[in-house]
Amino acid sequence: MKIRLISLSIVFLSFIPLAISQNTVQDSIMLKKIYTAALTQGKSYEWLDHLANNIGGRLSGSIEAEVAVKYTEAELKELGLDKVWLQPVMVPKWTRGFKEYAYIETLSGDKTIVDICALGGSVATPSLGIKAEVVEVNGLEELAVLGKEKLSGKIVFFNRPMDPSLIQTFAAYSGVADQRYSGAMEAAKYGAVGVLVRSLTLLRDDNPHTGAMSYGDTPPERQIPAAAISTNGAEYLSSLLKLQPDLKFYFKQNCKNWGDVPSFNVIGEIKGSEYPDEYMVVGGHLDSWDLGDGAQDDGAGVVQSMEVLRLFKKLNYTPRHTIRVVLFMNEENGLRGGKKYAQEAKRKGEKHRFALESDAGGFTPRGFTLDCNDANFKRVESWMSLFEPYLVHFLQKGHGGADIGPLKGNIDVLAGFLPDSQRYFDYHHAATDTFEAVNKRELELGAATMASLVYLFDRYGTK
Ligand SMILES: [Zn+2]
Numbered sequence: 001m002k003i004r005l006i007s008l009s010i011v012f013l014s015f016i017p018l019a020i021s022q023n024t025v026q027d028s029i030m031l032k033k034i035y036t037a038a039l040t041q042g043k044s045y046e047w048l049d050h051l052a053n054n055i056g057g058r059l060s061g062s063i064e065a066e067v068a069v070k071y072t073e074a075e076l077k078e079l080g081l082d083k084v085w086l087q088p089v090m091v092p093k094w095t096r097g098f099k100e101y102a103y104i105e106t107l108s109g110d111k112t113i114v115d116i117c118a119l120g121g122s123v124a125t126p127s128l129g130i131k132a133e134v135v136e137v138n139g140l141e142e143l144a145v146l147g148k149e150k151l152s153g154k155i156v157f158f159n160r161p162m163d164p165s166l167i168q169t170f171a172a173y174s175g176v177a178d179q180r181y182s183g184a185m186e187a188a189k190y191g192a193v194g195v196l197v198r199s200l201t202l203l204r205d206d207n208p209h210t211g212a213m214s215y216g217d218t219p220p221e222r223q224i225p226a227a228a229i230s231t232n233g234a235e236y237l238s239s240l241l242k243l244q245p246d247l248k249f250y251f252k253q254n255c256k257n258w259g260d261v262p263s264f265n266v267i268g269e270i271k272g273s274e275y276p277d278e279y280m281v282v283g284g285h286l287d288s289w290d291l292g293d294g295a296q297d298d299g300a301g302v303v304q305s306m307e308v309l310r311l312f313k314k315l316n317y318t319p320r321h322t323i324r325v326v327l328f329m330n331e332e333n334g335l336r337g338g339k340k341y342a343q344e345a346k347r348k349g350e351k352h353r354f355a356l357e358s359d360a361g362g363f364t365p366r367g368f369t370l371d372c373n374d375a376n377f378k379r380v381e382s383w384m385s386l387f388e389p390y391l392v393h394f395l396q397k398g399h400g401g402a403d404i405g406p407l408k409g410n411i412d413v414l415a416g417f418l419p420d421s422q423r424y425f426d427y428h429h430a431a432t433d434t435f436e437a438v439n440k441r442e443l444e445l446g447a448a449t450m451a452s453l454v455y456l457f458d459r460y461g462t463k
Pocket of ligand 1: 297
């Protein structure tokens, strides 16, 4: 029985066009070379070490962001690419100032210090801070129910947690991020004096996680300060509120919005041998939040993207299309770099075929999300067997990435590199997002996985 099955499969295999099987063999050899080079002679970890430990957190408009621009430009120039340049872009500058301070004051006058941090873009509190009663809510929709009567003069405490039952943690994050982004804008409409938001993490610890917030059209005199509170702090505050609904919360923060300042996207390219005027982009964002050193978000994506071009040079691979690495500025609090890149691409009439973003951390690669038509999706599906030896299996239609998003309409395929996401939000936007949180091998596997997809799209083109 077994023998018969084998002979049947040989007959079947002989019908596969020779060209396809030769391509597959050639591609699997190339992928093996890419992974081996990344794991044995990789440079991504060394770059990340410098970016994280020698430069540090790279908030848009900061000295660190400026140094990171110069450093990555110099490193890309070392790779012998055909062109490396800086693309000017104006970015918002916001500074945290002195560390925030907060405590819960119970009716007996006891004070317990809790860990908070200002949300990015928030205004400061008055110089003496704010002390007020707290109203806990489970989401933006509860504000209208409570109304001005219950919320005026209060600090609104958004405490809806990320849903731990969701396997893809980005979905859990998306499910609660509106509290952080719009909480202050919405609460101000009901006369609230400040906003506290439960940190967007599944971890229970004392680290507050910052992130972007917006005031929308709220006039400056009605903008209220917004802070993230650690999950331990949020649990503690919530439990105390059940015992003493009229306890008071005090917080003081010293942040400031400075308006726009000049900065840059960092770009390097290898000219395509057959289609020099058709572009394939790989990138991450160079800016980061300021509490940690931004190694996971998005130092990892930056160095992995640089590594893709370095691997191609190292392996003497001559791409058919022009391959660009773009290190975008200001993803975290404005997306100005991504918008500028897309705007310039459109203005110059540059035909973009494919873009891949790495902005989900430097963890073990799982696969990709794709924003494209069915023909391109099926094409990537047909390549997935090539990724099997590297334990990369996941493919789903979905969002490519924030920075490459503005290219939509002038591009065939937007792809997001998807590493394992279980630990990402432990570090995301917190002081714990440091170099130590990134594993060298996982980072390198990610770079190789990205290089492999770029290689396949370059070799076969988009549909
Ligand atoms: Zn990011």
